[in-house]
Amino acid sequence: MIDRESLIRNFCIIAHIDHGKSTLADRMIEHTGVLTTREMQSQVLDNMDLERERGITIKAQAVRMSYKAADGQTYTLNLIDTPGHVDFNDEVLRTLRACDGAVLVVDAAQGIEAQTLANVYLAIEEDLEILPVINKIDLAAARPEEVRRDIEDVIGIDAEDAPLISAKSDINIEEVLAKIVTHLPPPRGEAEAPLRALIFDSEYDTYKGVILHVAIRDGRLEVGDEIYTMNTKKTFTVTELGYFSPGAPFSTKSLEHGDVGYIVAAIKNVKDIGVGDTVTLNEKRASEALPGYKPMQRMVFCGMYPVDGGDYQDLRDALEKMQLNDAALSFEPETSAALGFGFRCGFLGLLHYEIIQERLEREYDLDLISTAPSVVYQLEMADGSKIRLDNPTNLPDPSTIERYFEPIVNTTIMTPKEFLGNIMELCHERRGVYINTEYIDDQRAQLHYKMPLNEIIYDFFDALKSRSRGYASLDYEFSDYAVADLVKLDMMINGEVVDALSFIIHRDHAYARGRRMAEKLKEHIPRQQFEVPIQAAIGGKIIARETVRAYRKDVIAKCYGGDITRKKKLLEKQKEGKKRMRRIGTVEVPQEAFMSVLKLDE
Amino acid sequence: MNNAPRSVYIHVPFCRSRCTYCDFFTAVCPPETWHTWHEGLLREIDLTEKLGSKEKLATVYFGGGTPSLVDAGMIASIIERLKERFGFEREIEITLEANPESVTKGKALIWQKAGINRVSLGLQSVDEQMLKLLGRPHTVETFKEAVAILRSVGILNLSADLMFGLPTETFSMADKALDLLAEFDIPHVSFYALSLEPGTPLFNQFKDKEMSDEEEKLERAIYWQIRERLERQGLIVYEISNAGKPDYFSKHNLVYWRQKSYFGFGPAAASFAFSVRRSNAANIDQWLEDIEGARNDGSYTPSSLEEVIDEEEAMKETMLLGLRLTEGIDIGSFHQRFGRSPRDVFSAKIKGLEADGLLEEVAGRIRLTKHGIDFANLAFAAFI
Numbered sequence: 001m002i003d004r005e006s007l008i009r010n011f012c013i014i015a016h017i018d019h020g021k022s023t024l025a026d027r028m029i030e031h032t033g034v035l036t037t038r039e040m041q042s043q044v045l046d047n048m049d050l051e052r053e054r055g056i057t058i059k060a061q062a063v064r065m066s067y068k069a070a071d072g073q074t075y076t077l078n079l080i081d082t083p084g085h086v087d088f089n090d091e092v093l094r095t096l097r098a099c100d101g102a103v104l105v106v107d108a109a110q111g112i113e114a115q116t117l118a119n120v121y122l123a124i125e126e127d128l129e130i131l132p133v134i135n136k137i138d139l140a141a142a143r144p145e146e147v148r149r150d151i152e153d154v155i156g157i158d159a160e161d162a163p164l165i166s167a168k169s170d171i172n173i174e175e176v177l178a179k180i181v182t183h184l185p186p187p188r189g190e191a192e193a194p195l196r197a198l199i200f201d202s203e204y205d206t207y208k209g210v211i212l213h214v215a216i217r218d219g220r221l222e223v224g225d226e227i228y229t230m231n232t233k234k235t236f237t238v239t240e241l242g243y244f245s246p247g248a249p250f251s252t253k254s255l256e257h258g259d260v261g262y263i264v265a266a267i268k269n270v271k272d273i274g275v276g277d278t279v280t281l282n283e284k285r286a287s288e289a290l291p292g293y294k295p296m297q298r299m300v301f302c303g304m305y306p307v308d309g310g311d312y313q314d315l316r317d318a319l320e321k322m323q324l325n326d327a328a329l330s331f332e333p334e335t336s337a338a339l340g341f342g343f344r345c346g347f348l349g350l351l352h353y354e355i356i357q358e359r360l361e362r363e364y365d366l367d368l369i370s371t372a373p374s375v376v377y378q379l380e381m382a383d384g385s386k387i388r389l390d391n392p393t394n395l396p397d398p399s400t401i402e403r404y405f406e407p408i409v410n411t412t413i414m415t416p417k418e419f420l421g422n423i424m425e426l427c428h429e430r431r432g433v434y435i436n437t438e439y440i441d442d443q444r445a446q447l448h449y450k451m452p453l454n455e456i457i458y459d460f461f462d463a464l465k466s467r468s469r470g471y472a473s474l475d476y477e478f479s480d481y482a483v484a485d486l487v488k489l490d491m492m493i494n495g496e497v498v499d500a501l502s503f504i505i506h507r508d509h510a511y512a513r514g515r516r517m518a519e520k521l522k523e524h525i526p527r528q529q530f531e532v533p534i535q536a537a538i539g540g541k542i543i544a545r546e547t548v549r550a551y552r553k554d555v556i557a558k559c560y561g562g563d564i565t566r567k568k569k570l571l572e573k574q575k576e577g578k579k580r581m582r583r584i585g586t587v588e589v590p591q592e593a594f595m596s597v598l599k600l601d602e
Numbered sequence: 603m604n605n606a607p608r609s610v611y612i613h614v615p616f617c618r619s620r621c622t623y624c625d626f627f628t629a630v631c632p633p634e635t636w637h638t639w640h641e642g643l644l645r646e647i648d649l650t651e652k653l654g655s656k657e658k659l660a661t662v663y664f665g666g667g668t669p670s671l672v673d674a675g676m677i678a679s680i681i682e683r684l685k686e687r688f689g690f691e692r693e694i695e696i697t698l699e700a701n702p703e704s705v706t707k708g709k710a711l712i713w714q715k716a717g718i719n720r721v722s723l724g725l726q727s728v729d730e731q732m733l734k735l736l737g738r739p740h741t742v743e744t745f746k747e748a749v750a751i752l753r754s755v756g757i758l759n760l761s762a763d764l765m766f767g768l769p770t771e772t773f774s775m776a777d778k779a780l781d782l783l784a785e786f787d788i789p790h791v792s793f794y795a796l797s798l799e800p801g802t803p804l805f806n807q808f809k810d811k812e813m814s815d816e817e818e819k820l821e822r823a824i825y826w827q828i829r830e831r832l833e834r835q836g837l838i839v840y841e842i843s844n845a846g847k848p849d850y851f852s853k854h855n856l857v858y859w860r861q862k863s864y865f866g867f868g869p870a871a872a873s874f875a876f877s878v879r880r881s882n883a884a885n886i887d888q889w890l891e892d893i894e895g896a897r898n899d900g901s902y903t904p905s906s907l908e909e910v911i912d913e914e915e916a917m918k919e920t921m922l923l924g925l926r927l928t929e930g931i932d933i934g935s936f937h938q939r940f941g942r943s944p945r946d947v948f949s950a951k952i953k954g955l956e957a958d959g960l961l962e963e964v965a966g967r968i969r970l971t972k973h974g975i976d977f978a979n980l981a982f983a984a985f986i
Contacts, residue, residue, distance in 0.1 A: 529977065552818040555842070555978040556797050562611050562858050563872035564919065565879045565908040568986055571922075575983045 005258035006186045010078045010215060011131075012095050014120055015105035016113040016473070020135040023167040024105055024176070025063070025079060031173050032065035032077065062201075062213055062244040062260055069181045077180060078244075078260035080200065080215070091201075092119055093126075094276045097290065098200040098215035098260065101129040101184030103176065104151075108134050108142035108164070111150050114414030114446065114473040120155055130155075131183045132162040133176055138169050146441075154440050187258035188217070194286040195219035197255075197263075197279040199229075202270065204324035208240070210267035214279060215260050217290060222254040226282040227265060230289035234272050235282050236265035270327050298346035299407065299478065300353050300373045300457055301390040303334055303500060304360070305342030307367035307580050307591055312341045318364035319343060322356065329356055334391070338500045338584050339369055339594075344391060347373075350457050367580065369594045371500045375453045378405040378481055392502045395488050398539070404486040404504075407453040408479045410435075413464065414446045415472035422467040423447060430455035431506060450479060454504070459599045489514050491521065491597075492535040496585045500594060515544040517597045524593035527551035532587050606653065607875045608660040608691075609857045610684060612643065613868030614669040615886070618704065622737035622807075623765075625799035627870035627884040628667040635886065639868070640676045642890045646867050647683050649893065652902040658689040661854035661864075662696045664718075670700035674709040678716035685717075695720055695759075695853045702740040705748035710755040720759040720852075721752050722792070728779040732768050737803070742782065749786050759850060761790035766828060767821040768796050769808055776824045780831045790846035791837060793828050795821065822976055842926045842975060859927050861920045866905070873905060877912070880905035913940065917947055921968075922985040925961075925978070930969025944968060951984045 015021035065077040080095050096102070102123045106112055123130060132151050134144045144164050151159040163179060165172040189196075201213035221227070225238045242251035243261045255261045267273060278289040306315045319331045330346035347353040353373055360366050372392075379387040379396070380403040389395060411432065415423055420437070427434070427449045435448035456476065464472050489510050491501040501521075505513055514536030521534045525548050536544040556570070581588040615628045616636060629635075650656070662684060664677060681696065697720040698713060705723075713721075727733050728742050745762075752760060764779055783791060798805040813821070829839050837845040841859060844852065857864055866873035870884035882905045883889045892904030911919065917940055924931035936944050945952060952968065955961040960974035960981045974981050 549815055552815070552822050553976045554980055555795070555976060562864060562866065562874070563881060564858065564874065564923070565872065565881065568919075568922070571979060571983045571986045574979060575986050578983075 003186075004256065005189075005191075007073055008076045008078065008187055008258045009101065009180050009184050010080065010099045010187055010258070010260055011101040011103060011180060011184055012080045012099045012123075013103045013105055014116060014123060015135075016107070016110075016116045019105050019107040019110070019113075019116070020167045021081075021105055024103075024133070024135065024165075024173075025081065027167050027170060027173045028077070028079065028177060029063060029065060031177060032067045064243045064245055064260065067177055067181070070178060071181075075181050077177070078215075080260065091275070093122060094198070094200045096123050096126045096128060098198050099128060100187055101131060101180070103180065104130050104132045104155075105135050105167075106132065106147055106151060108136045108144045108147050109139045111143075111147050111444070112154055112414075112440070114412050114475045117154065117414070117446075118412065118475045124155075129184050130157050131176075131179055132157060132159045134159075134162050134164050135167055137164045138166040138171065150441055189257045190218045191220070191257050193218035193257075194284045195221055195227075195279065195281045196286045196290055197221065198290050199273060199275050199277050199279060202273060202275055202325075202327075204270060205264075208264045208266075210270050210273060210324075212263040212265070212267070212273065212279065213244075213260075214255075214263055216255050216257050218257050218286070219281070220254055220256045221263070221279075221281070227263070227279050228282040228285060229273055230278040230280055230286070232272060232274050232277055236267055238263055238265045240264035270324050275327065297348070297478065298328065298330055299349055299375060299453060300347045301344060301376065302347075302353060302373040303336060303339065303342050303371040303391070304331075304345050304357070305336065305339040305369045305371075305500075307369055309340045311366055314364065315343065315360070315366055315368070318360050318366060319345070321364075322359065326356075328352065336371070336393070336500045338498045338582060338589075339371070340582075346390070350461065367591070369500075369582070369591050370598075371594070372503045372598055373457045374503060375407050375457060377407075377486070377504060379403075380405070389504075392488055392504045393499045395502075395504065398488070404484050405481040406484045406486065408450055408482050409453050409456065409476040410479045411449045411451045411456070412446060412475045413449070413472055414440070414444060414475075415468050416443055417445050419468040419472060420445055420447070423464065423472055426460075426463055426467055427451065430460060431509075451476070452482075452484065452506070453478075455506075462599060487538050489517075490537045491517055492533075492537060493521070493525070493584050493589065494532050494587045495535075497537075498584055498589075501597060510538055511543050514538075518544045518546040520596045521593055522546040522548055524596045525587070525589055528587055530586075605863070606655045606657045607863040607865050607873075608657045609854060609862070609864035610659055610662045610688075611854075611864055611866045611871055611873070612662070612664050612669075612680065613866070613871040613882075614664055614666040614672060614699075615639070615869050616666070616671050617668045618671055618701075619739055620737065622735065622804040623796060623799070623802055625802050626667065629886075633673075636672045636676065638890070639886060640672070640680070642886075642893055643680060643867055644683050645897070646893050646904060647680070647687055649896050649902050649904070650687060650865070652900065656688055658691045659684060660691045660694060661857060662694065663854040664696075664698045666699055668701050668704060669698050670704040670709065674712035674716070677718070678712055681716045681718075690717070697722055697761075697852070697854055699724065700748065701738075702744040702748040705751055707751050707755070710751050710757065714755045714757055719757060720761070721757050722761040722763065722790075723748060725762040725779070725782075726765045727768065727775065728782050729775045732771070732775065735768065735804070736765070745782075746786070749788070759790070760788050761792060761846070761850075761852070762788045764791060764793040764828070765796050766793060766824050769811075771820070771824065773820075773824060773827065776828055777831075780828065780835070784831075784835050789837070789850040790844070790852065791832055792844050793825070793832075794843050795825065838928075840928050842928075842970075842978060859923045861916065861923050871905075872908075873903070874911070875903075877910060877916070878907060879909040879911060880907055882906075916940070917942075917944070918985040920944075921948065922982045925968075925970050925974075925981055925985075928969065930964075930967040933963075933966050933968065948985070955981050955984055 013021045062080045067075045067077050069075055080098050104120055134147050137144050148159045148162060163172050163175040196218040197214040197216045199212050199214055203211050205211055223238050223241055226235055227238055228235050240251055241255050241263060242249045280286040306312055323329050328348050331343040334344040335341055357370060360368060374390055374392055377389040379389055379401050382400050382402050413423055432449035432451040438446040440446055464474055485507045486504050487507050487510050489503055489505050490497045518534045518536050527548055531550045532548040534546045535542050581590045616631050617628050696718050698718045699722045701724050725745050726736055726738055762783055766776055798808055832845040837847055839845040840851050863875045865875055869882055869886050869889040872881040883892055896904040921931060933943055959971055962971045970978060970981060
């Protein structure tokens with residue numbers, strides 16, 4: 001008799017954006033016969049439109065497959081998809097902890113990237129067995145042998161038997177499945193020990209409440225059991241258990257150690273549970289929680305405002321709904337003199353911020369203006385007290401501030417060697433402190449810098465891409481807070497300070513940024529019936545000035561042979577444009593003007 | 603307002619060559635197509651037989667395209683058909699748009715006999731360089747000849763179109779054009795600022811060149827100079843882009859500005875009848891197909907619905923269109939028609955525009971200020 005857990009493989013796929021993770025997942029699902037091709041929308045795992053478009057996974061997903069191996073046995077393969085971005089490192093870690101092995105997908109043309117490397121190291125630290133796979137071997141630019149050597153040299157794992165595949169063209173997928181069974185270990189854990197289930201994700205369902213995605217490490221769980229969350233210390237009664245299957249999940253009476261599935265337990269509030277927490281039985285509690293629980297750390301904040309003030313309530317509803325599925329998002333009401341009523345939102349990082357913003361606009365059809373993202377500063381006041389500041393507008397009188405502290409991150413940039421100079425220059429412009437350079441192979445190097453986070457969140461990523469022709473990749477993690485010489489830069493339009501455009505910046509950079517912001521605003525503020533001065537100021541001192549010249553006319557008298565409807569449509573279009581503008585004093589400022597100052601390095 | 607229209611617009615979508623600034627529906631076509639169009643047009647007029655009510659016509663307007671290009675006989679038979687269907691008022695105004703080069707003595711005679719009593723000539727500019735830039739096939743000489751021909755057959759109500767705001771235009775060019783109009787005593791002038799319409803060759807030529815502050819100032823200065831000179835020459839600027847001697851105002855265009863109803867026949871023609879704005883397909887084949895469809899389904903028009911004008915919309919349009927007129931909107935007439943004063947209906951809007959210096963009330967009328975004329979779109983848009 002074979003142990004049931006020896007027929008289970010819990011694994012994830014580690015890959016850089018675009019290296020073919022989702023396509024490979026699709027192929028595996030096809031080959032295990034769970035879905036027919038017709039039923040399968042391309043890339044089943046990437047549920048959200050946005051994920052599909054950007055080719056990245058934002059939330060972890062899981063799928064259970066049934067695979068008949070060469071040894072005649074039928075195996076249960078649980079694929080837990082990892083989110084693939086720097087902002088979601090904690091989520092990656094949780095996913096890894098739910099697995100025993102990882103399939104490492106490397107693009108045969110592009111080789112290993114910074115992101116991949118960071119995640120592989122995490123996986124190795126977590127004792128995961130790694131199965132390397134070289135994808136896209138049918139590309140003209142493929143150099144599989146080089147990539148194979150890279151994997152061995154850089155990561156130090158045996159890649160001799162790495163399957164050479166093309167997920168897109170369906171080449172050698174069977175070999176990957178076979179190797180998952182032979183190469184990756186079955187789940188660890190003890191059947192008889194008290195229940196320990198790792199929550200690696202959660203989702204919200206209107207009828208069922210919060211659904212926990214779990215990997216059962218030890219023990220077993222049945223419908224009707226009372227569960228206890230070891231870190232948030234809450235109890236719930238299990239009403240439903242089940243497995244993930246592409247398409248529709250299916251329910252079961254119990255989950256055993258080694259299983260990956262879901263728990264429904266009438267959990268109403270997403271805040272009652274924490275992803276990364278350990279679920280045990282209330283009556284028979286485990287003595288120690290699984291490692292990995294860490295409360296969310298929000299690093300980037302910005303104000304989000306509806307373009308049309310009447311959409312405020314809709315924006316609140318949308319944020320509330322999104323928060324149900326994304327506990328990392330925070331928001332609270334704030335008011336801006338320039339933008340009206342809106343919310344101060346907190347994010348894990350810049351990508352998280354961009355994704356939330358895009359989803360709000362797309363899925364909830366909202367037009368938004370967001371203010372420049374800000375990091376969280378710490379202020380040491382003259383009276384010895386400490387203040388946490390996530391909104392530049394709230395900066396106290398500078399004369400009462402003793403010292404400013406800003407968050408510093410450890411930054412890793414992987415790049416072809418020819419761009420090293422460009423990138424080092426960029427890092428120095430952004431106040432980076434050089435740590436070292438590692439050479440990965442004869443083409444690529446990895447740069448390590450300590451950098452202020454506020455230098456990265458503005459437009460660092462775009463600048464990095466443009467200075468490396470798109471080749472460099474970036475990874476960062478929080479390091480510590482450090483003292484910095486910071487000032488608040490204000491922008492004035494027609495003599496009025498626009499609170500939504502204020503931000504905190506290093507003194508040495510204030511002048512250049514103020515000038516560039518003034519130039520950008522000039523480009524984006526349409527001419528008005530009068531001249532509009534745009535100024536940048538520190539304290540009361542003007543450091544830059546531009547002027548938007550007045551326009552002389554706004555009249556098209558042509559009449560289109562009595563086609564009044566057409567004339568009205570044209571006027572309507574003009575008016576629609578106006579609606580998207582904010583009035584600051586007497587000046588109409590379009591949404592784009594607020595957004596333009598977020599991307600200055602062009 | 604549910605009375606049947608007393609005006610007709612007819613679209614003649616043919617040109618000898620295409621002007622570089624034009625974005626109207628028009629095509630350079632062989633004469634066979636003219637015949638197809640002509641027959642379709644007669645059939646379209648016949649569709650209106652299905653209407654119970656009809657009124658005698660007070661104005662007819664042939665616009666284009668180049669109505670002067672097609673056989674004058676076609677124009678004559680269309681007028682005849684209209685007269686049969688609707689009947690004409692004694693003082694009917696029938697206008698034909700003409701390009702100077704296509705006016706011949708023979709055509710003019712037929713037009714006159716058919717009832718055309720007003721011709722609007724597309725002069726646009728007197729500068730040969732400018733005419734070339736605009737893609738106009740005529741010269742100043744052809745314009746003079748056309749005027750002489752029309753007068754010789756007894757068509758005395760003449761209008762000339764002038765375009766200003768052309769790239770590299772100067773004061774003296776506008777002056778020369780006005781000298782010419784004075785010399786020939788043209789009793790009506792339409793003066794339009796060039797607007798670069800996407801898709802036209804002129805747009806493509808100049809799209810990357812934003813007008814400089816000086817060019818913008820000059821354009822406005824020329825506009826006001828044209829107005830002043832026309833007034834000095836005895837014309838009254840009765841609309842934002844139109845001036846005429848007393849009794850020579852365009853009755854047909856006033857129908858538009860006063861938010862009255864009109865039929866539109868021909869491809870791409872727009873109409874406003876029975877509280878509905880419609881327009882015909884901007885494609886000859888489609889238009890013909892739609893006429894056949896209408897013949898079979900009991901409808902009086904092949905055009906598709908663009909907008910239903912309820913009372914609220916009618917009030918807005920009355921403001922937006924009326925503001926183009928120098929006299930503006932008569933508060934009393936507005937009240938008489940809608941039972942409410944515009945000051946009640948649009949209280950905040952009117953006050954706002956007055957505060958911005960765009961509108962003023964003079965002798966019971968609401969109109970654009972001088973400043974408001976330069977920024978008319980802002981005032982119009984308030985009533986959208």
